[in-house]
Amino acid sequence: MGTLLNVVVFLPLVGALVAAMLPKGEANQHRTWALVVSLAVFFVSLGLWFGFDPSRGAPEFQFETNVPWIASLGIGYHVGLDGVALLLVMLTTALAPVVILSAWKEIEDRPKEFYIALLFLETAMIGTFAALDLALFYVFYEAILIPMYLLIGVWGSENRVYATVKFFLYTFAASVLMLVAILYVYVNAGRTFDYVTARNTLQVTPAVGALLFGAFALAFAVKVPMFPLHTWLPDAHTEAPTAGSVILAGVLLKMGTFGFFRYAMPLFPEAALRYRGLIAGLAVFGIAYGALMSLVQKDMKRLVAYSSVSHLGFVMLGMMALTAEGLTGSVYQMLNHGVSTGGLFLIVGMLKERRHTRLISDYGGIAKQVPWLATLFVVVTMSSVGLPGTNGFVGEFLILSGTWLSRLPSAGLFAALGATGVVLGAVYMLTLVQKVYFGPNHNPANRHIPDLSVREAFVLAPVIVAIVAMGLAPQPMLQIAKPSVDRLMARMTAAEQRLREAAPTLRPLVGTEPAAIAFARPPAVPAPAVPAPAHGDAPAHGSH
Amino acid sequence: MPSGQDIAALLPFLLLVLGALVLMLSEVFLRSGGRGYQSGLTIAFAAAAALAVPFAPQQVLFGGQAVSDGFAGFVTMVVCAGLALSALLGRGWLETRNMERGEYYALALFGASGMVLLGMATDLLLAFIAIEVMSLAVYSLAAYPRRGQRPPEAAFKYFILGSFASAILLYGSALYYGATGSTLLSAMRGGGGALLAAGLSLILVGLAFKVAAVPFHAWTPDVYEGAPTPATAFMAAGVKAAAFAFLTRGVLAMVAGTPFAVGNELGGVLGLLAVLTMVVGNLFALPQRNVKRMLAYSSIAQAGYLLVGVIAASRPESRAQGTSAVLVYLAAYAVTVIGAFSVLAVMEKREPTPDAGSADAWDVSRFAGLASRRPWLAFAMAIFMLSLAGVPPTAGFVAKLSVFQAAAGAKAWGLVVVGVLTSIMGVYYYLRVVVAMYMQPAEMEEPAAAPPTVAIAIAVAALLVVVVGFSPEPLTAWARAALLRM
Known part of the structure; x- marks a missing residue:
């Protein structure tokens, strides 16, 4: 089963390598080839969709491959998908052919390089969602910068160089601190970059946990982007060619939110609980701010x-x-x-x-x-x-x-x-x-x-x-x-x-407030010490 | 009387010396028409020396003054690879300028032999000899074109400052001898006192000059810019590798031997050097529009990252990680920087004389629009720039990752944070070249075609950078296996 995922990850890259050998002048060959490759990737990824087992007893990560990659540095090629990653991979593989088809007429200048960059980008995006090794994740996460940088900078509109350099520097600057945090996790989780192992073995003090969470959160918050780290986004979106904007909005921003979901919160749950109010506040502020800014745009x-x-x-x-x-x-x-x-x-x-x-x-x-x-x-x-x-x-x-x-x-x-x-x-x-x-x-x-x-x-x-x-x-x-x-x-x-356990008087943090549902909040009854697993049957599913 | 074992252990070094002699003598009997094979001969000797490395027995030489261990073998390989690539580059560069002579390659081979010897040295006296062999050859290479003012100026500056540094190193060695009664690095064991401390400090200063660590870096930009580009490439790759090899050995001997809490004091001094080098090197590279000068400052910055690796190697808990990280970094940097200088050699202004109006001979605007005119050349340069910046998937990223990982193992978090933050600056100035190539319209005249040998050098370097970026395990495993034997 793992093979299928590896094919989905690397097929676009193979397609890009083949495209590099096709003649430069034949623009339509490149367009068709890129479309064929991306459609093939999509159809293969359907196998993931239908092969995924969402039942309760199923393993968390499916389609796993775990082999050493750089063994002497302790880095493994460990990939696998949970449900959220699968959905995002499907989003990526579905958007790729759409984007390639949409750029058919728009990109007249150097189409060969354009489609090679897009296919390379697709591999990096899928890899980011599939990676289960922190170093591997970082490699894919950073590898996205290069093709995206070129997409905006080469095929963008007037102010493209400014926008693309800003995009690159913002993202790179924020993610290098995540690299430091990854190295810290490596050292303190028993010298391993493996996400699953690290998640289970990592023990950090609250202060260090806050710093590490901060480093991860900063990297992802820039990518999301959360207010006030969003300023690269309007420039990048505006200057990028249509295909770049679609990929950026459709997939790249999700890497930030996915990063919170997959890495920042599960690895440092205590810190996440402590700072969730701040993040939620920034999120709400971003909602209102983004909406108000949208009201006044001329472009x-x-x-x-x-x-x-x-x-x-x-x-x-x-x-x-x-x-x-x-x-x-x-x-x-x-x-x-x-x-x-x-x-x-x-x-x-x-x-x-x-x-x-x-x-x-x-x-x-x-x-x-x-x-x-x-x-x-x-x-x-x-x-x-x-x-x-x-x-x-x-x-x-x-x-x-x-x-x-x-x-x-x-x-x-x-x-x-x-x-x-x-x-x-x-x-x-x-x-x-x-x-x-x-x-x-x-x-x-x-x-x-x-x-x-x-x-x-x-x-x-x-x-x-x-x-x-x-x-x-x-x-x-x-x-x-x-x-x-x-x-x-x-x-x-x-x-x-x-x-x-450390602070018994802590008020409940996770889950739903039962009183709020009943609209009858008896003030005298204290909150239960152990909250009921409110997520057990997830009542809201399908509640629309 | 050296035994056959000794000769086998020294074979890489001897082959390089032999090559130098052959090329020097061949020059006497040759007419100017038949010089084409000289670079080929150089590469053949470099390849032979590299091939001899796996067969060299691991043993102590010259009564403990040198050692042929895996570490030395790795350094020899890096030097030989650097020599071969820069000989390919030199062939095309010198030929188009009608300067192809056997002396150039003979000097390069002599320089390489000094570097190889320095990689094996475990004795201050032998190290001094090796440094001088290496440096004299490199000084002459810098002055090799003889035309114009820049090369002689660069060579003279390098010579004066280099001799000064050698003198300091020698003086430090004398104090060291006074304190320990020997010049062997192993003699430090059990030593102590102010005299030894003073001697070691001076030795460190001398080596810091050779690796171009701040504040002993001032010669680097002028020398790198003024020297002929193939010589600069060789210098950046080879001198750095050899000097760092000996520095690593010296630091490890200090940690192993001396009682005055070298772990802390030395760590402090080296840490300060590393931070200064990373910050200043990157800061000064930021405003450079001259790509050659930018690469010179970037080589200073890279020395800072290498120092982080040396510091990691000095801690017992991360010794193996640190030493192998230094080796990986040296290999990745050597290949990348030679590739970058090769592209630069193709792009640099040739007419009317090497130094007329040389302020813009390497200006970044010369790269404008290169991607549409010479897509493969631009692509290779982009790979080298991204590798120097440490962006995956390139060899430079693997190198930076392994150095920072080693430093993390040593719990040197301050250095790691400074390292990653300064690398952000790096991204900015390396990307300037990529921006020019891919995102600006062409304005200059059509660039000359790359001579075939230079094209080969660029292709090989780019391929290595990408292959190591995707599949670094062979390199990192080899570096991890390349153990130090004191």
Whole structure:
């Protein structure tokens, strides 16, 4: 079974190597080859999807391979997937062909290098999600920088060099401290980089744990990006070519949230419990800030970029709620954001290809010219604002209800502030739709825009299908995510127990507040010393 | 009378000396037309010396003054690889400038023999001889073109400052002899007192000069810039490897032998040197637009990371990790830096004279748009830059990882943090070259085609960097097996 995952990880790289040998002048050969490779990867990854066993007794990591890689440095090639990683791998393999197809016409300059970079990037992304060795993870995580740096810097728009250097330096600077933390884990977990071993054996004092958590959290917070470390994102998104923006929004940002879910929280649960309020606060602030910034943008891509800051704030908020609903919603929202923001960037890119401008004011009333584009844009917008029936609703609902029920201090306030993001999201997205597609069409340049081409229909079809399918039938994906979510909940609960042994008066931290559900909070009854495993049957699953 | 065993142990060194003599004599009998094979001969001797390494018995030589252990063997391999690659580079570079002479290769071989000897030395006197053999050859290589003002200036500066450092080293050795009654490194065992401390400090200063550690680095930028590019490449790879090999041996002997809590005091001194070298080297490299000068400052910064490895080797709990990390770093750096200098050699301004307007001879703007004109050359340079910056998946990342890992094993967290933070600066100035190549429009005249031998050198170096980046186990395992025998 492990072979299948290795094929998925390395097939794109092999494809890139083959592409390097194809003749430079034959642009269509490169496009077709990249598409064929990425489709092949997708179909192989379907084997992972159907082969994954989400039942309670199944092993945590499946499709495992564990062989030495750099034995003398103690680094292993250890890969495997849990449910969350599987979902993100599927997101990656599904987005890759879409992105390659979307760039068919856009990239005229050096297509060979472009597609090689994309395929290399795909291997690095899948590897990041699959890695179960800290050093291997770091290698994949950093290897992403090179192709992404080139994608933005070579094929981006006017201000690309500034944006790409900023992107590289921000991410690299934040992640080198994570390397130090990884080395610390290595030394103190019995000289091993293996994630599973380290997670079980690592013992650190609270002060050191806080530092290590901080180092991991910093690296991931830049990637997410969380306020106030988000400033690279609008620049990178705006300057990147459409394919780069889609990959960046669709997959790269998830590495940050995935990093919290997989590494920062399970490795240092006590520190995570201590600082969750701070992180949740920043997440809520990011939700509101991103939404407000989106309201005032003149540039479509910048608007979508700031909306990403807002949406990723939801993901972080749900994660920090530490309730089964919140975590599940957080995982689901990672996928939603990949689909809907990816879709927005795709359509914005199509408009830009036609009119060579990203400014909202250059458009207006084009729905008559491009009815199909307008319709699809509205559908994707609905998903982005979380209309019931679309995927966005499921994620946001789970996150907000999970936050409301959580034991975060002043959970209600967090949930209420988070909900403003939903409202503001509807405002800025619908305003965008209205300004771009409806109203009078004054600009003569907008009178003759061609509508959706067949190729573009193929690009957008998977996105639309995903939006509807994930909105109406979220259960299969939630099912796959459930074991990972339950395990993280159990881990955090265990950490809470340990903290309680040291400080018996500690109020409950993890799980849902039972009183809040019943709306009858008897003030005299103290909180139970050992909280019931509220995540046991995860009541919120499918509660939409 | 040396036994056959001794000769077998010294065979790599002897082969290099033999090669130097052959090339020097051949120059007398040759007409200028038939010089093409000289670089080939150099590479053949370098390869022979490298091939002799696995067959060299591990033993003590010259009554304890030298040792042919796995560590020395590894250093010999690195030096030979550096020699062969820079000979390939030298062939193309010298030929296009009509400077191809046997002396160049003879000097390089002499230099390499000194480096190999230094890698084996366990005695201050022998080390001094080796350093002088190496340095005199390298001084002459720096001055080799004789045209223009820059090479002689570089060579003279190097010579004066280098001799000064050698004198300090010699003086330190004299004090050492006074304190211990011997020049063997092993004589430190049980020694102590102010005299020994003073001697060791002076020796350390002399070696710090050779490895270009801050504050003894001032010669590096001018010499690296002024010397002919193939000589610079050889210098950066070989001198650094040999000097660090002896430094590591010396530090290990100090830790093993002397009673004055060398672990702490020495660690403090070396730690200070390492921090200064990493910070200053990277800081000074930041504003350089001249790529050759940038590489010179980067070589200073890399010496800082190597010092971190030496410090890790000085702690008992991370001795094996530290020494092997130093070796891995030396190998990765040697290959990467020779590759980078080879690309630079192709790109540098050739006309009208080597030093006319040389301020812009290596300006980063010469690389603008290279990716669209010479995609493979640009790709190779990008690989070298990323490797120097320590970005995976390259050899440079493996080297940095193993050094920091060793330092983590020694619990030297301060050094690790300074190391990773300064490497952020590194990313900035290395990426400047990549930005120019890939993201800026071409403005200069079409770059000349790389001579075939230079192209081979670049291809081999780039391949090695990537292969080691993806599959480092052979290299790291070999370095781990290359044990030190004092």
